[in-house]
Amino acid sequence: GRECQYLAERDAAKEEIALVKQKLEQAKVNHAAYKEKYTLQAGLVTKLAEKETEAARLTGEKTELEGRVKDLMTERDTLAGKVKDLESRPCSSGTAPEADELVIDPNGEYKGFTRAALVSRIFELEGKELDVAKSTFDNAVAKLLVLNPGVDLVVEGASELKEVLDGVIVSPSPDEEDQF
Numbered sequence: 001g002r003e004c005q006y007l008a009e010r011d012a013a014k015e016e017i018a019l020v021k022q023k024l025e026q027a028k029v030n031h032a033a034y035k036e037k038y039t040l041q042a043g044l045v046t047k048l049a050e051k052e053t054e055a056a057r058l059t060g061e062k063t064e065l066e067g068r069v070k071d072l073m074t075e076r077d078t079l080a081g082k083v084k085d086l087e088s089r090p091c092s093s094g095t096a097p098e099a100d101e102l103v104i105d106p107n108g109e110y111k112g113f114t115r116a117a118l119v120s121r122i123f124e125l126e127g128k129e130l131d132v133a134k135s136t137f138d139n140a141v142a143k144l145l146v147l148n149p150g151v152d153l154v155v156e157g158a159s160e161l162k163e164v165l166d167g168v169i170v171s172p173s174p175d176e177e178d179q180f
Contacts, residue, residue: 133160 105111110118137160145153162169 130160136160 101111110121113121137158141155141158145155157169159171162171164170
């Protein structure tokens with residue numbers, strides 16, 4: 001009797017242990033799936049926050065660009081008005097020059113020039129300006145060589161377009177180069 005009872009209890013306990021082990025394994029699988037879903041959800045929340053930040057930045061940029069477009073349209077309309085005004089003026093040689101034209105062109109040398117001719121003249125003058133700067137620079141270098149005959153002066157790398165900044169010879173920034 002008693003032995004049978006213990007054996008029956010033991011068998012029931014073994015079955016219960018097997019059931020508990022099965023539930024534990026299922027819980028582990030469920031937990032791993034939950035962790036994976038949580039990780040994905042956390043990533044999605046992070047991406048959502050990034051996208052919301054980007055959307056806010058783009059909205060601000062859009063507003064700024066719309067303002068610039070409005071300003072440019074206003075400027076375009078103003079310039080179109082000036083063009084109409086200038087086109088409606090008579091272009092006869094007897095027209096008296098305006099005060100600001102007299103300051104820029106006191107002898108009336110450029111009065112009959114077209115826009116293309118004026119632009120061409122500007123490029124020509126800028127080219128001459130650069131030639132003068134180069135000639136002046138080369139002359140200064142030649143003077144230094146004559147004044148220092150016993151010294152082997154290094155002039156390689158020197159140029160009329162470069163300048164000394166903090167003890168180093170540097171090329172001008174692209175903004176400054178546009179001036180020549």
